[in-house]
Amino acid sequence: MNQFEHYLRAQTQLTDDDILRVRSCATSLTVRKRQPVLCAGDVCRHKLFVLTGLLRVYRVGQDGTESVMRFSAENQWAIDHESYTTETPSHCYIEALEDTTLLLWTKETMNELFAAMPAFRAFSDRLKDESHNKSLQRIFSNISHSAEEKYNAFVAENPTVFRRVPLHMVASYLGVTRETLSRIRQKHHQLR
Amino acid sequence: MNQFEHYLRAQTQLTDDDILRVRSCATSLTVRKRQPVLCAGDVCRHKLFVLTGLLRVYRVGQDGTESVMRFSAENQWAIDHESYTTETPSHCYIEALEDTTLLLWTKETMNELFAAMPAFRAFSDRLKDESHNKSLQRIFSNISHSAEEKYNAFVAENPTVFRRVPLHMVASYLGVTRETLSRIRQKHHQLR
DNA sequence: CGATTCTTTGAAAACAGTCAATCTGTGTGG
DNA sequence: CCACACAGATTGACTGTTTTCAAAGAATCG
Numbered sequence: 001m002n003q004f005e006h007y008l009r010a011q012t013q014l015t016d017d018d019i020l021r022v023r024s025c026a027t028s029l030t031v032r033k034r035q036p037v038l039c040a041g042d043v044c045r046h047k048l049f050v051l052t053g054l055l056r057v058y059r060v061g062q063d064g065t066e067s068v069m070r071f072s073a074e075n076q077w078a079i080d081h082e083s084y085t086t087e088t089p090s091h092c093y094i095e096a097l098e099d100t101t102l103l104l105w106t107k108e109t110m111n112e113l114f115a116a117m118p119a120f121r122a123f124s125d126r127l128k129d130e131s132h133n134k135s136l137q138r139i140f141s142n143i144s145h146s147a148e149e150k151y152n153a154f155v156a157e158n159p160t161v162f163r164r165v166p167l168h169m170v171a172s173y174l175g176v177t178r179e180t181l182s183r184i185r186q187k188h189h190q191l192r
Numbered sequence: 193m194n195q196f197e198h199y200l201r202a203q204t205q206l207t208d209d210d211i212l213r214v215r216s217c218a219t220s221l222t223v224r225k226r227q228p229v230l231c232a233g234d235v236c237r238h239k240l241f242v243l244t245g246l247l248r249v250y251r252v253g254q255d256g257t258e259s260v261m262r263f264s265a266e267n268q269w270a271i272d273h274e275s276y277t278t279e280t281p282s283h284c285y286i287e288a289l290e291d292t293t294l295l296l297w298t299k300e301t302m303n304e305l306f307a308a309m310p311a312f313r314a315f316s317d318r319l320k321d322e323s324h325n326k327s328l329q330r331i332f333s334n335i336s337h338s339a340e341e342k343y344n345a346f347v348a349e350n351p352t353v354f355r356r357v358p359l360h361m362v363a364s365y366l367g368v369t370r371e372t373l374s375r376i377r378q379k380h381h382q383l384r
Numbered sequence: 385c386g387a388t389t390c391t392t393t394g395a396a397a398a399c400a401g402t403c404a405a406t407c408t409g410t411g412t413g414g
Numbered sequence: 415c416c417a418c419a420c421a422g423a424t425t426g427a428c429t430g431t432t433t434t435c436a437a438a439g440a441a442t443c444g
Binding site: 385386388390391396398400402406411 | 415416417418419420421422423424425426427428429430431432433434435436437438439440441442443444
Binding site for chain 1: 365366
């Protein structure tokens, strides 16, 4: 039993046979730091699971500004949900922020696994619900909290990730400039 | 055939019998303007479908500030996704902004319908994906666009709703104060 | 009409963005 | 091993935007 198998065992009620079957349908990918996994314009045809390393999903606006949609570290998933579900060209880039090892499944593979293992579909549905709930929470945070509150919440909820990520990417995740985030953080240091 | 039946016929491949079955499992509710449909603290036990009228889903922060998560008009759904999926007390209020007629299904009812009609589950899954995609798009909009751009996008995407809703609720949906939105709008009027 | 809700406006203060310069650490190639 | 390039972080001065507070105008509804 390896890492992904342990993850599924901890998260689901699947039998060991089922778990191995899911694992056996995955392809592997190793990506060096700063290398792309998905580029805007391509269709996101896979669900990605991070074994080691760290990914970011981001978009680039008209003016060239990057906006980070998500960080995905070990034992987390990454995907461009819109491109994956609609099978249309993605607006997103997915990039490795560290040397990263991944597992990948196509939608066709996933659908076969779902058909064969209802419990695996149920798990996937639960993940989707959780992901959607987090998105809604983030929307609420965006429209109701100050930049400082958002930063504190991000650090509290992502204690490991935030140490491994350049500050300007956290800023871009929160929707403020790097200078503003730098000054917010400065205030914190003074308080100690 | 009535309104909801036409909606399902247009949106799905369900047979007329199936459509009537879905409809027959719903309960009806009429709500007067300004009346609550769900209160924070209660568990959101139903999916709501708006036949006529208009709902808003909103949250109230520590400081008492309201943040509108969503407007739901005719032929749209309303729900507190987090409370519904986790069956925990809601952080949201759902309120009628006009006299409104609704259809309601409990999760148990929905699950029975899904089990009996795979095509209805598929439809529900598609709606969920679309809803999630819109949430992600809104997050991108929140972190990358100016207040003015967000207002223009809102008007473009919700041409009917925005005429029926008080300005301060649109402001609260966008995450700006009513004064700011009033001034943004004023600029537009000058340009004509 | 009177009350309530909603919108607008003005002025000041707080906040965030921009631009430019500097400082830091990291890692690569000579 | 050092020098240099590079990515990242910080700082200051300035500009622009948004909030806040207070007041006053519309609009709506019983």
